[in-house]
Amino acid sequence: GENVEQHPSTLSVQEGDSAVIKCTYSDSASNYFPWYKQELGKRPQLIIDIRSNVGEKKDQRIAVTLNKTAKHFSLHITETQPEDSAVYFCAARPPISGSARQLTFGSGTQLTVLP
Amino acid sequence: ETGVTQTPRHLVMGMTNKKSLKCEQHLGHNAMYWYKQSAKKPLELMFVYSLEERVENNSVPSRFSPECPNSSHLFLHLHTLQPEDSALYLCASSQEEVRGNSGANVLTFGAGSRLTVL
Numbered sequence: 649g650e651n652v653e654q655h656p657s658t659l660s661v662q663e664g665d666s667a668v669i670k671c672t673y674s675d676s677a678s679n680y681f682p683w684y685k686q687e688l689g690k691r692p693q694l695i696i697d698i699r700s701n702v703g704e705k706k707d708q709r710i711a712v713t714l715n716k717t718a719k720h721f722s723l724h725i726t727e728t729q730p731e732d733s734a735v736y737f738c739a740a741r742p743p744i745s746g747s748a749r750q751l752t753f754g755s756g757t758q759l760t761v762l763p
Numbered sequence: 764e765t766g767v768t769q770t771p772r773h774l775v776m777g778m779t780n781k782k783s784l785k786c787e788q789h790l791g792h793n794a795m796y797w798y799k800q801s802a803k804k805p806l807e808l809m810f811v812y813s814l815e816e817r818v819e820n821n822s823v824p825s826r827f828s829p830e831c832p833n834s835s836h837l838f839l840h841l842h843t844l845q846p847e848d849s850a851l852y853l854c855a856s857s858q859e860e861v862r863g864n865s866g867a868n869v870l871t872f873g874a875g876s877r878l879t880v881l
Binding site: 652657680690693694737741752753755 | 806872873
């Protein structure tokens with residue numbers, strides 16, 4: 649099955665700096681890569697996702713890049729703000745094919761934005 | 764109420780107790796999930812009910828048993844749990860494609876049920 653590794657596990661940045669979180673996946677057939685944000689005591693929420701037919705997607709201060717050859721994808725947050733502090737999870741999903749179709753999550757990155 | 768709601772939000776139980784977690788989704792989705800979230804570990808998929816089919820993670824102990832009476836309700840029945848089962852249990856729902864290969868699978872999570880096993 650799919651295996652997703654996420655780095656770093658913790659990340660501290662100064663407010664206004666950029667943050668980058670990286671994930672690698674094992675199943676070359678995976679074609680959908682979402683990122684979820686979980687603030688302290690709250691539920692995970694989707695913030696951005698990318699499909700394998702594109703290499704980059706941006707939404708205001710956040711962007712995701714995908715390198716299918718190397719099987720890794722990254723989350724980029726620019727001009728970080730204190731409200732960006734949260735745990736971020738990456739995930740990967742293979743195409744529809746029976747019970748193996750579900751999202752596999754990374755272990756999460758605790759991002760702290762220091763004022 | 765909209766979204767995905769879970770009850771109870773907090774539960775403390777002994778190892779000999781039997782309890783159930785409840786999840787309800789008001790989004791018209793056709794798939795529901797139970798995830799286990801432990802500190803510093805990936806979100807662990809426990810069970811999926813999707814398009815009237817049940818999928819389970821074979822590593823989940825039999826002391827956890829799911830029930831999905833309809834597409835809007837999902838239960839997780841708990842019995843003879845162990846202290847290591849203490850965790851946040853998250854319910855989620857999504858709209859699965861009947862066919863097609865886009866792979867998109869946007870999960871909407873509930874707020875979770877914090878379980879403590881003494």
